[in-house]
Amino acid sequence: MTARHDTVRQGLAAAGTFVSAQDLHARLRAAGHRIGLTTVYRALAAMAGGGEADVLTADGQQVYRACGTGEHHHHLVCRSCGKTVEVSGPAVERWAEAIGGEHGFVDITHTVEVVGTCADCAGQPAPATPRPHG
């Protein structure tokens, strides 16, 4: 709950972008930490559950990212280099609530992900992972 979990927490923060559990585990081992894959999974799950990390699914894998504030926000992700910017948009929050209400839904939650090509990568060949509409 503490020492190891803290290692994971710091490793995730150090990564800066979205990383998979496997990836993070490899990085930690490479950095000399003696930690098991299982523990990384467990720590990440705990962090995600506690709002300390964001999770999303890419290519059938769960990828995690340290979540600074713990407050509600969304992500703008570069499809090429993976760079991520945390953004917030009151307009979207309001829209989601309104749409839900219109259809009689209550207790509305929403997930928004904006993907694009960042300025640095525009003009260079984009490696993969396009994402059609959703």
Place this chain on the structure above:
Amino acid sequence: MTARHDTVRQGLAAAGTFVSAQDLHARLRAAGHRIGLTTVYRALAAMAGGGEADVLTADGQQVYRACGTGEHHHHLVCRSCGKTVEVSGPAVERWAEAIGGEHGFVDITHTVEVVGTCADCAGQPAPATPRPHG
């Protein structure tokens, strides 16, 4: 490409809500179709790629849903019964573009999912799959 794929297409349409490949395969077999799981996977992948179906990940599984129009839209999903309403929101589209532009991103795509409890299910115990912020 045709007979079997059409079986899958129709099966998906008949399902009405999000179903997994495994689930859809089981339904088709139950309905007397002689079709392989592999083919169901391939057909669904093709449909998803061609905009005929929407995909999203739930509980580590990919779930698919027939997508009527092929046009860009989003989903309002009931967390309890899975009922889905297709919604569209110009406001969100504009917001995504604007946010991307502000940060120098181009070729913006976005994914939005609104989850709530529908009128029918409100008041009844919600079985599972909550979804924290994203």
Place this chain on the structure above:
DNA sequence: TTGGGTGCAAATGATTTGCAACATC
């Protein structure tokens, strides 16, 4: 000593792939 955290190894389960049979042109 007691309970929770840890990690190895094995299990699980969705998805993919190799390949041979089959239909269609």
Place this chain on the structure above:
DNA sequence: GATGTTGCAAATCATTTGCACCCAA
């Protein structure tokens, strides 16, 4: 005959679980 589809069985691979071990209270 060539080309593309199908589906079985086996392979793949992320994630989870069983269980023994070890540390801190």
